[in-house]
Amino acid sequence: xxMLRSFAIILMTSVxxxxxxxxxxxxxxxxxxxxxxxxxxxxxxxxxxxxxxMSTAATWPIQYYLLDPNGLxxxxxxxxxxVIAALVQLVEIILKKYLPALHASLGIxxxxxxxxxxxxxxxxxNINDGYNFLEAMVNSLGVGLGFLLAMVLFxxxxxxxxxxxxxxxxxxxxxxxxSASIVAxxxxxxxGLVDGLFA
Amino acid sequence: MNPILIAAVIVAGIGAVCGIMLVVAxxxxxVAEDEKFTNIRECLPGANCGxxxxxxxxxxxxxxxxxxxxxxxxxxxxxxxxxxxISELLGVEFEDVIEQVAVIHCYGDCEHTxxxxxxxxxxxxxxxxxMYGGQGKCVFGCMGLGDCVKVCPQNAICIEKGIAHIDxxxxxxxxxxxxxxxxxxxxxxxDVEKVLVTCNNTEKGAAVRSKCTNGCIGCKKCEKGCEVxxxxxxxxxxxxxxxxxxxxxxxxxxxxxxxxxxxxxxxIHRYAK
Numbered sequence: 001x002x003m004l005r006s007f008a009i010i011l012m013t014s015v016x017x018x019x020x021x022x023x024x025x026x027x028x029x030x031x032x033x034x035x036x037x038x039x040x041x042x043x044x045x046x047x048x049x050x051x052x053x054m055s056t057a058a059t060w061p062i063q064y065y066l067l068d069p070n071g072l073x074x075x076x077x078x079x080x081x082x083v084i085a086a087l088v089q090l091v092e093i094i095l096k097k098y099l100p101a102l103h104a105s106l107g108i109x110x111x112x113x114x115x116x117x118x119x120x121x122x123x124x125x126n127i128n129d130g131y132n133f134l135e136a137m138v139n140s141l142g143v144g145l146g147f148l149l150a151m152v153l154f155x156x157x158x159x160x161x162x163x164x165x166x167x168x169x170x171x172x173x174x175x176x177x178x179s180a181s182i183v184a185x186x187x188x189x190x191x192g193l194v195d196g197l198f199a
Numbered sequence: 200m201n202p203i204l205i206a207a208v209i210v211a212g213i214g215a216v217c218g219i220m221l222v223v224a225x226x227x228x229x230v231a232e233d234e235k236f237t238n239i240r241e242c243l244p245g246a247n248c249g250x251x252x253x254x255x256x257x258x259x260x261x262x263x264x265x266x267x268x269x270x271x272x273x274x275x276x277x278x279x280x281x282x283x284x285i286s287e288l289l290g291v292e293f294e295d296v297i298e299q300v301a302v303i304h305c306y307g308d309c310e311h312t313x314x315x316x317x318x319x320x321x322x323x324x325x326x327x328x329x330m331y332g333g334q335g336k337c338v339f340g341c342m343g344l345g346d347c348v349k350v351c352p353q354n355a356i357c358i359e360k361g362i363a364h365i366d367x368x369x370x371x372x373x374x375x376x377x378x379x380x381x382x383x384x385x386x387x388x389x390d391v392e393k394v395l396v397t398c399n400n401t402e403k404g405a406a407v408r409s410k411c412t413n414g415c416i417g418c419k420k421c422e423k424g425c426e427v428x429x430x431x432x433x434x435x436x437x438x439x440x441x442x443x444x445x446x447x448x449x450x451x452x453x454x455x456x457x458x459x460x461x462x463x464x465x466x467i468h469r470y471a472k
Contacts, residue, residue: 086217
C-alpha cells in the first residue's frame, strides 16, 4: 500500500506539479513546433511517452551497474545522450520492419525526440532524485503523460489562436509564446495540490 | 588504473556496442525501399525547384510512385527526357512537356535611364523598394540589386549595367525569380516565344520619357499594326497575349522607342533537342 501511494504521488507530481514543459520548460521545441494540430500533438505526446519509458529502462541500469561502480557518475550526460540516441534509432528500425502502421504514425516524431532535452532531463532527474527502478519508470510515465497533456491542451489553445485577430506585431510566434506562458502560469495552481491529496 | 582511461574505455565501449547494435539491426531489419520511387527519383534532375508543385524532387517522385493519375510531365527542368522516362516507368502515355523560360519586362539599363539618388542600404531589391521606390528614376523597372540572382538555382541571372539579364540557355523555367521580384517584372513564358515588351511602366508617355528612353509610352502603334490582335495597350503599357502572337515582329518595327524586342529567346530546352 505504501508503495502504491508513493507511486501515485510521483505520478501526480510529475504530471501536474512538475510538468516538464510548463514548469521546468524542457522540450519547448516540440511543444511549439508540433502543437498546431490536435492529432499531431497527440502523436508526438505518445511517441515521447514511449521513448521516455524506454530510455529510462535503459539508462537506469547503466547508471547503477556500469557508471557508479566505476566512479563515473559525472559521465552521465554524455553516456545517456549516446544511449538514448542509439536506442531510438534501433527502435525506429525495428518498428519499420514489424509495425509499419505504428512507424508511420510515430515515424517522423521518433528521430525528432532522439535529442529532445525533456527525454534526457527525465533520465538524469531520475538519478538525481534517487528513485529506484520502479519509481523511475513511474516518474517517466508521469512526465510523458504530462508532456502529452501539455501538448493536447496547447493544441486546443492554438486552434483558438488561429481564429483570433491579434495586433500585427503579435501575430505568429509572439502570441503563441504569450499564451504558452499563460498556460504555464495556470499550472502553478497545482503546486501544493499533491500533498493535500494524499495526506 | 587511470580514471580518465577508465572513463574513455567505458564510453567508447558503450559507443561501440551501440554502433554494432545499429549496424546489425539495419542489416537484419532492413526494409526494401519502394523500387518505383528510387527509379523515378533518378529520372528527375534534383534541382528541387518546386516548379512541379511538389516539395522538391523527392516529393514529386513519391507522389508519382504512390498515387495514380498524376501527370508525368510536370518536371519543367527535366523536360521531355525526364517525362519520357517517367512515362515508361509508370506505363502511361507520354505527354510533351511545355518548357518555360523566364523573361524580364525591363531594359532600363544605365544607358537608357539614370538614378535619382544614391542608395547605400542593404543590397536587396525588397529593401531598396521601401526607400522611395529604389534608387532608379523609374519606380516600375528593375532595381538591379539582384534578389532574383540570389534565388536562381541555375545561376542563370546576372546583373549588367544596372539591370538583371536572364541567360535563357541556363534558365530552367522554375519561376523562383518571378515569385521573388518585388516589382513583378519577370514573367514565365513558353520556350517558343520571340517577342517581348521590355517595359513595365504604366505612367503616361511624357512621364515615362522623362525617366527612361526605353520606356513604353503607350502610343498604341504596335496595337494598330498587329494583324492578329495579340498586342494590346492597357494602362499606357503594351502587353503581348502569347496565345495569339505569331512572332512576326511587326510591332517591334512600329515601336518608336524600340522597347519591343524580337530575338531568339529560346533557351536550354530547345538546344537540348
